[in-house]
Amino acid sequence: MQRHFDRDIEDLKDLLLRMGAMVEDSISQSIRALLERDTALAEEVIGNDNRIDQMELEIDRRTLELIAKMQPAAVDLRFVAAIMKITPELERIADLAQDVCERVIELNREPPLKPMQAIPRLAQDAQTMVRQALDAFVRGDAVLARRVIQQDDNVDQQTEQSFRELLTYMLEDPRNISRAIRLTFIGKYFERIADGATNICEMVVYLVEGKMIKHAGVAPDA
């Protein structure tokens, strides 16, 4: 029974990692679509979102099956709980990459605003946080998870900075306003992608240590 359960757990983990890889692709493609003003690529990301949604449903279904078949306890139960929390975070992150692409398509209908400074950095940092969050999950690495969580403040500051940059453009010339607002939203989407990475990392700490650090501030590295 336990052996069967272990195999189910491994299968579920593989499925989550496959979903994670798809989500990472969506993020990196959305960044490329933004920087290279590539509408076709943006449309591709939007078109792929359905596959990620279906993956979420499949993971949900198999997690519930596993609960029904087995009676998970202790660390197995924590694993099931972590999967049930991480999967919707990944799906939300993919939706945000899709939102970025929608704004990119709108932006590409007009000439470029200015060479952007803050948003590309913010986007890269958010992407790195998601990759590291998935690494922390694979390796069961609570130290890495906590390090990722600490980066979230930095991303929040970068988002603020990108807002100030964009506000300057709006004040300079009213013709910049609607494009700058779209970019403001894009900044916000990446900030929320970083929030999603943070939430995943909180579940990794829970999985490894059995401690729920969400809503409790970040405890110092053990």
Added chain:
Amino acid sequence: MQRHFDRDIEDLKDLLLRMGAMVEDSISQSIRALLERDTALAEEVIGNDNRIDQMELEIDRRTLELIAKMQPAAVDLRFVAAIMKITPELERIADLAQDVCERVIELNREPPLKPMQAIPRLAQDAQTMVRQALDAFVRGDAVLARRVIQQDDNVDQQTEQSFRELLTYMLEDPRNISRAIRLTFIGKYFERIADGATNICEMVVYLVEGKMIKHAGVAPDA
């Protein structure tokens, strides 16, 4: 055993409804703080958010306990899954009400922008959707849940309309820009509150009918 389980399910349901009532209060107070420019009330909502966060943790803890103690199957398993999905949605909605209040506090440091048209309507509609979503959950009413889901498009349109209204103000006078952006964010927060209500309703349909309508479009009323 089943009787004990039923009592645990009822307790969990009560807890979720208490959390729901707290979240509804946060939304209505955030709307009042916005319309009446009430900074003290906005600060109160922000201060109360911690109680809602703690409630989420408590519900999570008790749901996992219930899975470990019992081996839920069929409708009970669906109930457990629904609770595990609805709780974080409620917590996110409360966070969004808190975000509204943060922007309200910033707005109240400056003179009012203009009498607003679109945002108050949008806010009321989002609030109604959350109340109805919780009603649908209490009553196990999938018809009501589907009706709420259909309102989401309407809220999205109202959000678009509020953006256009605010863009006009920005183009009229650059001194309006930073306030109009804050209001644009507030519009977006209420749109996401409505999205949260939609997600809750999808889980109500799943709970009642065993059908996962998320990512599948809304099926017609049976």
